[in-house]
Amino acid sequence: MRKITKRVGFEPQSLSQFKRNTPKSNYQDLTNVERQDIRTECVTEQHFLCAYCSKQITGTNTDSMNEHVEARHVAPNRSLDFTNIVASCRTPRQCDDSHGSRPLPLTPFMSECETELQFKLSGKVVGLSERAKETIRVLNLGDTLENNRSLIEQRKQLTESLLWVNGIDPSEGLEDDELIELVLSEMTTPKNGKLEAYAPVLVNILKQWID
Numbered sequence: 001m002r003k004i005t006k007r008v009g010f011e012p013q014s015l016s017q018f019k020r021n022t023p024k025s026n027y028q029d030l031t032n033v034e035r036q037d038i039r040t041e042c043v044t045e046q047h048f049l050c051a052y053c054s055k056q057i058t059g060t061n062t063d064s065m066n067e068h069v070e071a072r073h074v075a076p077n078r079s080l081d082f083t084n085i086v087a088s089c090r091t092p093r094q095c096d097d098s099h100g101s102r103p104l105p106l107t108p109f110m111s112e113c114e115t116e117l118q119f120k121l122s123g124k125v126v127g128l129s130e131r132a133k134e135t136i137r138v139l140n141l142g143d144t145l146e147n148n149r150s151l152i153e154q155r156k157q158l159t160e161s162l163l164w165v166n167g168i169d170p171s172e173g174l175e176d177d178e179l180i181e182l183v184l185s186e187m188t189t190p191k192n193g194k195l196e197a198y199a200p201v202l203v204n205i206l207k208q209w210i211d
Contacts, residue, residue, distance in 0.1 A: 001106075001113040001141075002054060002200035004046060004086060011082035012037035019080055027072060027079035038066050042087035047195040051086035051108045052095040052139050053151060056197035065090055069109065071101040083109075094148055098140040105131035117141075119204045121170055123156030159202045162187070180206050 014037045018030065030038075042051075043059035050057050050064070057064040067088035070078055078084045086108060088096035106113055106129075116132035119125050125141050127133030135141070142148040142155065160170045166183045184206050187199045196202075 001052060001108055001117055002046075002049065002203075003111050003114055004051060004108040006045075006083040006109065008083060012041050015080065015082060025080070026076060027066075027068070030080075035066060036061070038082065038085060039064060039087055041082075042066065042085060044193060046087055047190045047193060049195055049197070049200070050089035050095055052088055053091070053141060054198045054200045055089045055091065055154070056194075057087060057089050059087065063090055064088065065096055067096040067099070069104060069107050071099070073101040074103070091151075094140040094142075094151060099138060102138050104135060104138055106135040114200070114204065117204070118208065119155070119159075119201045121156065121159065121205060123152035123154070123159070155198055155201055158196075158198045159205065162196060162199070162202050177210055180210055 012034070014034045015030075018025070018034050022029065039061070040059050043057060043064060048056055048059065051067065051069075064087050067086050068075075068079065068084055069086060070084050072079045075084070088099075091097065106116060112129075113135075116127065116129045117125055117136070118128055123142065124145075125136055125143055127136050127143070133143075136143050140148050140151075142151040145152055163170045163183075166186065167179070168183065184203055187196065187203050187206075
């Protein structure tokens with residue numbers, strides 16, 4: 001998970017116009033135009049990564065959706081609050097599909113989401129706090145093979161591939177802090193507005209090596 005910074009007062013123009021014209025409306029009243037504009041803006045500010053699992057998404061309705069971090073059933077007054085909406089992948093049984101209306105104690109809006117979730121080269125994720133463990137459970141982010149084998153294997157394959165591309169043997173690790181810093185810079189710098197799939201996962205792993 002990577003911290004997402006929402007700018008207060010900044011939202012798609014079509015959403016602002018909709019709220020001005022229909023002040024008593026809610027999310028279900030939006031047309032496809034507003035919904036797509038929200039999704040496009042969220043995906044852009046997330047550098048084309050799912051807010052929860054860091055899988056790459058395109059921003060189209062086929063692979064991504066608007067996700068309310070504080071669920072609409074829990075906070076109906078925030079259904080049109082752009083600062084409560086992120087773009088999630090549509091993967092079955094994880095992320096938005098797993099979230100439902102359950103409380104999410106650790107969110108992408110918190111800087112701690114980058115430190116309280118610890119990723120391993122095995123592809124698994126470990127929660128370093130109780131709220132992190134609960135968030136992993138709610139979103140089904142792959143703490144065990146039994147819970148989400150597919151996500152764990154995808155993370156393992158792609159993070160290892162990113163390491164190899166950058167001259168690092170995943171089986172040996174690395175003690176060259178200077179090279180790690182270079183790779184970290186590469187992984188955190190968007191290219192044409194996009195980050196590599198699971199780049200935040202690799203960043204998390206590399207920072208553990210430095211520490």
